[in-house]
Amino acid sequence: METARSDRTRQWLAAHDLDTEGDPNDAARDLMPEIRADEELSPADKLEVGLGLLEILGAYWVLVELRWLVNADESLWTTYWQAIREYLEQAPSEAILYSLWNDWFEDIETSERAFTEVLGQDFQDKDPDEAFLRRATAVLKVSGPVPWKVKFPVYTAAAEHERLRKAVFSGVLYSFHDVYGSLEIAPALELLDRLDLPADTEHLTELREELAAGHANQHHRD
Template sequence: MEMRAVEDARRWLAERGVVEAGDGWADLEESEGPLTANEIAHSWVSEAFADEGLDMARQLRLAFGLLDLLDDYWVTCEIRFADRGSKGPLSADVLWDGYRRRLEADRDAEAVTYSLWVDWFEDRDTAATAFAAVLGNDIEHIVTEGSDASLRRAARVLACSGPVPWPVKQKAYDTVVRLPALHGSLFKGLLASYHDLYGDLEPTAALALLAQLQLPAGTSHLMELRSVLTAGHTSEPPPA
């Protein structure tokens, strides 16, 4: 958690009459009862991108602070709307640094990984840029001399990388094979590449990677994945 960003976000909300109240939130200008973090995210994150007292980079940093404070997926939706909207694109350096920092943090990152998976990675217009920014550009450095934080980031990205087009992620996958500490996460990526609705893989190359992984005995779905890849399947067939 970026503590300064959190405090800036808390202060920004308080200036607008929105404060923490018990286990929820209160809008001092409204008479409604306690509000959830999700309700605050829906009501206020878009306002951060409309704050004319802040330049675009500071608006984005404020939004990331709101993400840390509220821990709600909707904040990431508003960030993407701003990037893809009429005022976008946002500063790529600030945007992807914000994602990397939260992927490396020693705290739950579900909102961030879910955002990558269903928004940035499933969209063919953004998948390559997003994957490169959060992992592909520095995977070689991570594998050879990565810190605990960067390994945490790599593990999280690999696990949700199923929808990333195979040509985009194959080099990173090939590199990760050299580091057994990431084999479990790479297996999750391969499994998702087969099972996800928008998953993408090349069965021969994926099978070769699977053969190199050091996984615990009895790893769930390992035999099944090996079988379908051997048969040349690229994705799970739809239900009848």
């Protein structure tokens, strides 16, 4: 997905005699420090040029450095998360999903706020459009590390939408399998019942058995 941000970033690259050739992550490691060090760019401009570079390269390392930038300046949060929501509503890249899971959701300092930004505040609409369904599906599948008290109300709301039930199941499943997964057994079992999935759904029987045996996480069995 490329937008006007991409055009602006290409202009910035040309003005500084830089290019994006080579491995995308190597290019990101070279270019992002240049963007962040450009004193002619305001913090908001650095974010816009960085987001444009993400659109061009699709590289995870762009997101690593954007996270540093955003965490250092509260004023950038709204723009950053609006952009991430928009990207998630397209065909979300593996880099964005990995960044959400590994960088934002696994960090106890940012997990709740990040999850709220990308999904947790948006279930008021009873008839979500296709873009929202794509975003919700993507986020639910990587939400394993998000604290249960934060994500359970969202899981419950998402379970009301038939097209999101498999994604909710994935969220519960990876809450169990993720090293940093967060899950409470009784409400998780009740939620699985509400999903009304086919009995032959892959991993459903095994997950029920593990939860019924009192195991909230495969890595932390008593």
